[in-house]
Amino acid sequence: MKTQQFILFLAFLLFLAGNGSYAQNYKMPVPSIDATGKITDAKGKHIGWVTSDGIIKDAAGVKIAHIDDAGNAIDAITxxxxxxAAKNGTYLYHVKSGAIDSLTVSIPMNGICEVKDTSGKTVLLVHENYKQYGACAMHCLQMKSAHKDMKMK
Incomplete structure (x- = not known):
């Protein structure tokens, strides 16, 4: 009888271990902006800063863009x-062909907002202090790190 109980217990334990090994991380790694304005990519590498004034800098501290009083993202060089960057956190970026794409920002949950693309995929996590600048900052830094031209209108 004890042998049967032991075998049954062992089978149950193996069943639990098998199911646990298939558990997936529900949080996909996405770029983020923390409460200090530090911007990290999906791999956790520091790629830049955004200030509460709307100034966007790369990791070396060089200003690459800023948000003016009207909410326009202005390239620092050109x-x-x-x-x-609208007041509600929605960021509309301009494509050379004239089409406009957008990134939308969710309501803060525990101080963090999710920035989503038009298909609903989360592309960035932003601290609520930088909600209005977050999507813009991430777009500018990704374009700079990929050595691509900024999308200008």
Whole structure:
């Protein structure tokens, strides 16, 4: 009888271990902006900063863009508008072909907002202090790190 109980217990334990080994991390790694304005990519590498004034800097501290009073994202080198950061956190960036894409920001949950693309995929986690600048900052830094031209209108 004890042998049967032991075998039954062992089978149950193996069943639990098998199910636990298939557990997946429900949080996909995405870029983020923390409460200090530090911007990290999906791998956790520091790629830049955003200040509460709307100034966007790369990891070396070089200013690459800023958000003006009207919410326009202005490239620091060319002075051209690369998009618009609305008060609600939605960021519209301009594509050379004239089409406009957008990133939307969710309501803060525990101080963190999710920035989502048009298909609903989370592309960035932003501290609520930087909600209005987050999507813009991430877009600018990703374009710079990929050595691509900023999308200007």
């Amino acid at each position: 002075g051209k508008t690369s998009g618009k």
